[in-house]
Amino acid sequence: MKNFTLSILLLLFSFSNAHAYQTKSKTAASKTTVATKIPSSRNTVKIDNVIIYKFLTQYPKLKTYRNDLLSLYKNRSYTSIWLKGGRVIEFADLLYSKTTELEQEGLNSKFAYKDKVDNIFSQQLKKIPATTNNELLLSSMYIFYAKKVYKGIDSDKIKEIGWFLPQKNLSYSSLLTTLLDDPQALNKDEKLLFDQYYKLRDVLQKYREIERNGTWNFIKRDSLIREYKPGDTAKTIGQIRQRLAVTGDLLQDSKSDVYDEELIKGVLNYKKRNGYNQDPVVNFSQINRMNVPIAQYIKTILVNMERCRWIAPELTKAPEYIIVNIPSYKLFYKRDGITELESNVFVGGTMNETVIFSGDIKYLVFSPYWNIPTSIVQSEIKTAMQTDKNYLSSNDMEWNNGNVRQKPGPKNPLGKVKFIFPNSNDIYLHGTPSKDLFDSEYRAYSHGCINVNKSEELAFLILKNDPDWPAERIRSAMDGGKETTCFLKNKLPVHMGYFTSWVNDAGEVSFFHDIYERDDRLAELLYSDEVK
Structure with a gap:
């Protein structure tokens, strides 16, 4: 019992x-359901694929973010990123502020559901509902900002306009981790964006201020005077002085109409910045360029900021590398971040554009033969042979079954050395015996390769630390008349870039002619992609 x-x-x-x-x-489940709708100090939001699908159905303009949202939350175990304790985290406030001020980043884009996000932040004095929609709206705002500022336009469109430099692999999850750890990286971080981007951004603010102040005055020319030189007196000279004070080439505007020593310094600085020869004479062409509306210069800055977004910052972090800026006709050899050599170059003409891409120099060829491209043989050599039967021998050329090559020597257009980075475009760097041509301000004459004025100096610098190639051996190989190959122990990165505006380390901006007419096409793509 x-x-x-x-x-x-x-x-x-x-x-x-x-x-x-x-x-x-049952009580706990009820509380969990209610917690996604009303404020609570223990609010939490769980995100899954179904919730993201429903959200995108409700906000269809964000459907292109689907994979990015799924990846973002998968890497964070599907937990809330932005909503903690009924409030948005502090970093979200900073991100929201940056998103509403995109003009400072050279963008006029607007988030598709900005009004919904505005509503979230208008409730900041109160606790806000920790709903999945609010959470996903903030994540979508983050992806929108990251795409616009850190990635730029679609990579397929970039290739369509002929840009083949390596593009950065942007992980929105990794980027978010970086920004959450250091929110000030939103303002500037050269690990996230190519450092030139920030320099152009500073200049953008300066030029917009000039535009607001209305000090970009039109320079009136006297049609009877073709150029202005030191000692001249004219109202136009006073207007040039005023412009150079605005651009910072002169410290102040003395209001004088006399072309004096002070103005000479300003003119020479202006010319140096913008790729002109260093003489003090100001001609009609240069005044016409000064009279380009400031809005056009601002547009140029904007498209070059966009180009900077495509570049992986580590591209210029190698111990040594070469960069060629096509519009400025300049080559820079950098070692440990220091420019050891700057040289004028020739680039491809409009019918033979130099391709924008990267490669690795693997070897140098001293006293090189020039294997003349078939296109040149067909279009130039054969025609010359018809009018002069001794054309080949008089130009140190050899014929072999339709192929033509030119022997090493003073007539060889490759000069004493060429720098090979194997590529499908058959582009390389080389010297030239025609040094006087580098005095020309317009230097887009080559068939696509890069003619380097200081090619010999470049070779010495590249091999400076190679004990197998002392200076005497290099000189002997250059002058020996016999083709000699030198393989590098470490490959040397070389980048062909296209920047029509560039800021140096002193903060001085240069503007270059858009020789391949790329800027307008990029501007169209950039502006058509604004409100997304």
């Missing part, structure tokens, strides 16, 4: 506990 009574008591106790557990579970 006692055993029977004990069994009954145990059964009743177990039933009581089970009922209590079920009641507690």
